[in-house]
Amino acid sequence: MxxxxxxxxxxxxxxxxxxxxxxxxxxxxxxxxxxxxxxxxxxxxxxxxxxxxxxxxxxxxxxxxxxxxxxxxxxxxxxxxxxxxxxxxxxxxxxxxxxxxxxxxxxxxxxxxxAPRHDYADRDAPGEPDGEPTALAFPLDRSSRYFLVLTALCEPRLRGEPHASLPTVEQVVERLKPVWPAANRAAVQWNIDYLAVKLRLKPGPDTADPGPRLVGKKETLVSLALRFDLVREYDLAVLPAAPTGTAR
The missing domain is CATH 2.60.200.20 (Tumour Suppressor Smad4)
Known part of the structure; x- marks a missing residue:
């Protein structure tokens, strides 16, 4: 392992x-x-x-x-x-x-x-008795920049447009600039690549196999995040105020 x-x-x-x-x-x-x-x-x-x-x-x-x-x-x-x-x-x-x-x-x-094996326990799960907390299936640090990037990618579909095109890397950069002034294309792409390992879409520390090239990485990330409620509508609060004209 x-x-x-x-x-x-x-x-x-x-x-x-x-x-x-x-x-x-x-x-x-x-x-x-x-x-x-x-x-x-x-x-x-x-x-x-x-x-x-x-x-x-x-x-x-x-x-x-x-x-x-x-x-x-x-x-x-x-x-x-x-x-x-x-x-x-x-x-x-x-x-x-x-x-x-x-x-x-x-x-x-x-x-x-x-070190993508960092785990985060679900301590807020309803009905969870006292004792050892349950480890999350997809452990995410919601204070991290990778979660900010993932939320920005999911934003159009969370705002009521289930078939909306995903933002480009450049659009994510511009969207996050108010809360992440140093954001640039390389940094956002780095976080997307890291998310692919963190969410097990690419073989990571669990295996020595580098795996095949992942096509449609952003689409796959967003699909998984929304399917398993890794990002929800209330998580949009981590983003800066939506630009004028953005659907709510």
Whole structure:
């Protein structure tokens, strides 16, 4: 059972997503070891720079550098981050998706880590007795940007147009700009890709199989979200005020 995905930066090798099961580790650094490690070909990165370890629904980072502090950012957290000091071993990272920032000379190199097995219990289910809460079939963090993107995609059909065309990525960007000023095409598309893994439309940490190319990704996401009430009409409150002339 895989639990996290490491998404290497554009100059790193291998360039494909790397899946880790609980207990597995991934070393990264400038040295090309040939043992499955992630090669970061930059003179400003230590030969053995660090290690990522998968642990259930979270992961940890060891900083093997002798002098550089690493930063792990939460792209959803409006600046939320943790610092991993040189020599720190096994620092736990709680974010559902994270960006490791490595200082490399005058540059900052990044690689992403996704932990889509983060679960959210349904504590508000009616009639649920005291005790262990029921885990949701499709766990979503409603405070996240990926939920904001999913809600914007579902908006036309939730507003009474069941056969409405879905908004384009550019239209989603413009729709979310008032509440997410930094929104751009790449960021919205990234969240759509992440949702495909989170909602199990694409094989994610559960399997090493990358799966076939998903055609009609937005349509499939919206269809699933509406069929299982993952997004409802009252969720539209997370969006900025609807533009004049939008059906209600």
């Amino acid at each position: 895989y639990s996290i995905l490491v998404v290497p930066g554009p100059t790193m090798s291998p360039a494909t997503h790397i899946r880790l099961a609980p207990g597995q580790t991934l070393r990264f650094g400038r040295e090309e070891a040939g043992d499955g490690s992630l090669h970061v070909p930059h003179a400003g990165v230590s030969r053995s720079a660090g290690e990522i370890a998968a642990t259930g629904t979270y992961w940890s980072l060891s900083n093997l550098s002798g002098s550089s502090t690493y930063v792990v950012e939460n792209p959803e957290g409006a600046g939320e981050h943790i610092k991993i000091a040189p020599g720190r071993l096994g620092a736990p990272v709680p974010f559902e998706f994270s960006r490791i920032v490595l200082p490399a000379g005058s540059e900052l190199l990044t690689l992403d880590v996704w």
